[in-house]
Amino acid sequence: MLFQVGGQGTRPTFFEMSAAQQLPSSVRAALTYSLGVFALRRPFIHKILDYEDEFFALLMLVLETHSLRTTDASFSESLYGLRRRGAKIKLKKSNLLTNSADEVRHTGLRKRQKVLSVVFLVVLPYLKSKLQSTYNREREANLQASLWGDSDERFDGDFVTGDNNSFGSRDVSNIEASARDRCIKRVRKIVGACYPWLHAGNEGLSFAYQLLYLLDATGFYSLGLHALGIHVCRATGQELMDTSSRISKIRSRERERLRGSPWLKALQGGLLSCAYAVLDYAQTGLIAAVFFFKMMEWWYQSAEERMSAPTVYPPPPPPPPPKVAKEGIPLPPDRTLCPLCLQKRANPSVMAVSGFVFCYTCVFKYTNQYKRCPVTLMPASVDQIRRLFHDV
Numbered sequence: 001m002l003f004q005v006g007g008q009g010t011r012p013t014f015f016e017m018s019a020a021q022q023l024p025s026s027v028r029a030a031l032t033y034s035l036g037v038f039a040l041r042r043p044f045i046h047k048i049l050d051y052e053d054e055f056f057a058l059l060m061l062v063l064e065t066h067s068l069r070t071t072d073a074s075f076s077e078s079l080y081g082l083r084r085r086g087a088k089i090k091l092k093k094s095n096l097l098t099n100s101a102d103e104v105r106h107t108g109l110r111k112r113q114k115v116l117s118v119v120f121l122v123v124l125p126y127l128k129s130k131l132q133s134t135y136n137r138e139r140e141a142n143l144q145a146s147l148w149g150d151s152d153e154r155f156d157g158d159f160v161t162g163d164n165n166s167f168g169s170r171d172v173s174n175i176e177a178s179a180r181d182r183c184i185k186r187v188r189k190i191v192g193a194c195y196p197w198l199h200a201g202n203e204g205l206s207f208a209y210q211l212l213y214l215l216d217a218t219g220f221y222s223l224g225l226h227a228l229g230i231h232v233c234r235a236t237g238q239e240l241m242d243t244s245s246r247i248s249k250i251r252s253r254e255r256e257r258l259r260g261s262p263w264l265k266a267l268q269g270g271l272l273s274c275a276y277a278v279l280d281y282a283q284t285g286l287i288a289a290v291f292f293f294k295m296m297e298w299w300y301q302s303a304e305e306r307m308s309a310p311t312v313y314p315p316p317p318p319p320p321p322p323k324v325a326k327e328g329i330p331l332p333p334d335r336t337l338c339p340l341c342l343q344k345r346a347n348p349s350v351m352a353v354s355g356f357v358f359c360y361t362c363v364f365k366y367t368n369q370y371k372r373c374p375v376t377l378m379p380a381s382v383d384q385i386r387r388l389f390h391d392v
Contacts, residue, residue, distance in 0.1 A: 010233040014214045016080050017221045017232065023076035024125075028056050030292065053133075057126040064121045068114045070247045074121055077232060084109055084117065087219070087231040113228055120224040128202075131195050138192035251276060322354045325377040331356075338362055340374055351375075352384040360387065 032052060039045035048055050063075040071078045072085075086109055109117075205223050212218040220226035254272065258265045324331060329339050338345045340362035347360040354373045358366075364382055366374050373380050 010236075011219070012080070012082055012232055012234055014210070016082065017213065018210075020074070020076040020080050020082065021222075023079065024060065031056065031059075034292070053126060053129045057122055060125075061118065061122045064118050068109070068117055070250065072109050072114075073232075073235075074117065081235050082232050083235045084113075084230050085233050086110065086113060087229050109230070113230060116228050117230070120228070124224075131191055131198075134188060134191045135195040138188045141188075142192070322356075322376045322378070324375050328377050329374045331375065340366060348388045350386045350388055351380055352386055353378045353380045357388060360385070 032049070035045055035049055039049060060075070067073060067075045067078050068084075071083065073083045077084070209218065209220060209222050209226070213221045218226075219231050221232060225232065251272070255269060258268045260268070331339055332342055336344060338359045339356065340358055343359070345357060345359050348357050349360040349363055350357050351363060351367070351373045354376045356373065356375045358374070363374065363385060367380055367382050367385065371381060372378060
């Protein structure tokens with residue numbers, strides 16, 4: 001399965017390289033989501049999710065090794081019809097002063113470049129993921145310590161009672177455990193202090209290389225490709241045919257190496273055929289998993305949006321009016337009069353605790369003196385007086 005995005009020449013476009021680089025993360029998200037769904041009915045799958053980094057690294061190790069061995073490309077690059085070529089740069093001495101262009105000659109990948117490619121594609125992302133998880137745990141621990149204090153300080157104390165000899169056999173193990181814990185804490189602190197700078201530097205270099213590649217200022221899309229001296233090029237039709245013939249030769253050679261009795265050879269040949277079928281259809285299966293993941297993500301997201309859509313409810317009924325206290329000031333029959341001065345309200349203001357309206361001067365003096373509402377005798381202060389800009 002190949003996805004040709006377009007473009008002219010053998011140099012891939014920026015969008016092809018970006019899509020090939022982001023494919024492993026999409027595959028990992030799809031596999032994690034699928035395993036999480038299956039784990040709801042099969043709890044033993046949670047053991048795989050507990051070692052998610054190791055499981056995905058092992059899977060990508062198999063796929064990347066097989067892809068580099070057969071197609072001279074990574075797993076994601078082979079999907080887009082791309083191939084890796086060793087770049088040898090030679091300066092043109094004749095035009096060295098007038099023209100600074102370099103002559104780049106592409107060759108096949110050497111064994112060392114394939115091994116280092118696996119390291120850059122599998123080992124380094126695995127280490128980055130583990131450093132990221134360690135940094136997240138250290139940051140959460142620091143946040144918890146800042147809020148609740150250090151757990152060691154909260155649980156310190158002398159809890160040893162009785163005969164001291166009963167604890168003598170545990171002293172050595174406790175010392176070793178405490179030393180190991182101190183070492184782990186020291187490593188986590190170092191990771192917590194250094195990882196943000198390493199991550200920022202890595203992201204900055206990646207952005208710089210991608211920007212230069214987009215502006216056609218360099219032929220290397222990433223620092224890893226530059227360090228290995230590898231260019232990514234489009235595969236021609238002849239190269240695709242050569243790749244298929246190379247794969248058939250490799251597999252026929254591996255079948256010829258089988259040793260043992262006829263039934264053992266048949267069993268080994270069947271296992272090899274099954275392994276070849278899994279590797280051949282792994283690309284299609286993983287792309288189908290990514291498609292399924294995106295479709296389910298869209299489905300559940302749209303369902304959540306429908307469920308979380310705002311529903312228009314009728315306004316609630318107003319609360320019952322507060323009761324007038326027996327010893328409080330009675331309300332006048334005319335609502336436009338102030339209960340305190342029994343005059344037309346001037347600068348009307350409402351008492352927030354009760355909702356009754358008075359003149360501002362009257363209610364301010366009364367509240368400042370008695371610290372309560374004049375009508376309901378509820379406790380109040382002058383800060384709870386609110387100005388009304390429209391008298392009703």
